[in-house]
Amino acid sequence: MPENEVDETDCCGNGCTNCILDNKPKPSQQALLAGKRNVILSYAKFKMLSNEMHNGDAQLRLLHFVYVASDDEENDGILDIPPGHHVMLRAELAGHAAPLLRPYSPYWTDFVAKEFKILVKLQPGGRMSDYLATLEPLQVLNFRGPIGNYVHDSSSPKSIYIIAQGVAIAPTLPLVAQVLDKEDDMSCIRHLICVKDLDHVYFRGRLLEFAQYWNYRSCLYLAHQKCSCGAVNCDELCVHLKKKLHYNETARRLRLDAMQLAGQTISSDQSGSIVIIAGTSIFQRAMREQAIIAFNLSNKNIYLL
Template sequence: MHMPDEVDESDCCGNGCTNCILDNRPAPSQRALLAGKRNVIENYARFRLLSNEAMNGDAQVRILHFGHTLTEDADDDDDSILDIPPGHHIMLRAELAGHAVLRPYSPYWTDFVGKQFKIVVKLRAGGPMSDYLATLQPMQVLQFRGPIGNYAHDASRAKCIFIIAQGVAIAPTLPLVAEVLDNEDDMCCIRHLICAQDLQHVYFRDRLLDFAQYWNYNHCLYLAHQRCAFCADGCDESCEQLRKSLRYRETVHTGRLDANRLASHRPVSSSNAAAAAPIVIISGHSSFQQAMRETAASVLAVPDEHIFLL
């Protein structure tokens, strides 16, 4: 079985990633080993852009869809798959102005056999990689490597899993939820807490409502700056316009997720999932991750080894 190349300092993007490639080198895929195939992305591999679309009508938030492609002189690659486990990211490497620029991205959708994946990217004005991605056209080829990360779900032990997501960083949490809900034997309960600027910036609402049909899942929206035409100082939870905008099974709170609100989500059931030590997964900007990590450790009494930052 082909093993990934060794990593060196040039493989690090320098952005202080929680799961740095220098600490978590791309590991051989267990699913690939079982299938007798290789994971195409363990070394830098070529992926062709299949589409570049705005999300929710926001041109600054893009859904990028990539598919694996071979070099012109390579033979058909039927002995390979694409395995990016939930909670892991991949590294994009691009040559910009004569320099190699690297950025980590976490796919929210992966096709194991078709070797395709999708990521959500929020473009930031003046950012070298953002400017580059904004102009990408279908059929352009980029290089990715991975998967990088240290989270692995254990379905054998029932527990409560808190998933806290900020803005577009909700995207990589979706496969984590699906991994639990798609397994009928998994007795874990999920508390999905989504922090957004306002209701318009809550992404994947339809997917969240699909998840809400399961007994062991619930989600709550925290809107820091919700405002309608009738609430000059911002909406509160009694705002009629806000209530009319909600869908069935959506729970919303205006303002930020703080310690008191996080404490309100502690399970009170006597079930095995409630009794076991919880897992906390936090996805968002580094400052958001650190703040939520400290809050979760204090409020939920979660040991450090049970807190994972995406």
């Protein structure tokens, strides 16, 4: 089978927004320009370099992988996983006839060193979670990709609204970076993060780095943030909550909805706006409906990671 072809066994069966059967791994334009091949287009071996806790939470794992070349392979490949795309992990588990497949979206990739990192939230009793929790450095896993349909066009400035839920903030980081790292990209970003409370805001330091750019603003929506003032109707103006925020941080103690989205409007002309939503399938559907109401957008302007 050609390396970018897929069959039904490549599907994990979890109803992914960007199913591998609908969005098969695509040839890399960067690889073609460089005259090299993208090593992950078909299932390839990646060695785990580290399996670490994140934010002191044992259920949150930062996993770091590097490509393992075969003995007879020339070192002429690269690893190209565009922002907003995911890779499929195929694991052979003892006692299971069929391999277990799960999609993961990298938040960091090294094009030349052929390395990538993912943030994983382990689910108690989950087969893949139990497997990943026990992985030790140097173990080898199989991944293929990249899978997805979002491509950023830096030649056309636009308003970009990125909505992330919980750990799904991780794959949105490279989406932001690809805009901010290019000086002539005039696109403006609103990064809206929906979490339980401040303790569940991941990569907070990275968000503060983004906040230094003129065309980036973020807002934390804290649905269950408790405040030391004890007031039932305490809001984001409370001095007790403000003390927990960093300079240039904005937070609101409520859920993100159409009204809140409308308040984040960048431009009066929303015709060219893009909305990118990362989170569970239920969250994605709900936020898509809210975005359509808030910005009067068609589905073609909304991307679900």
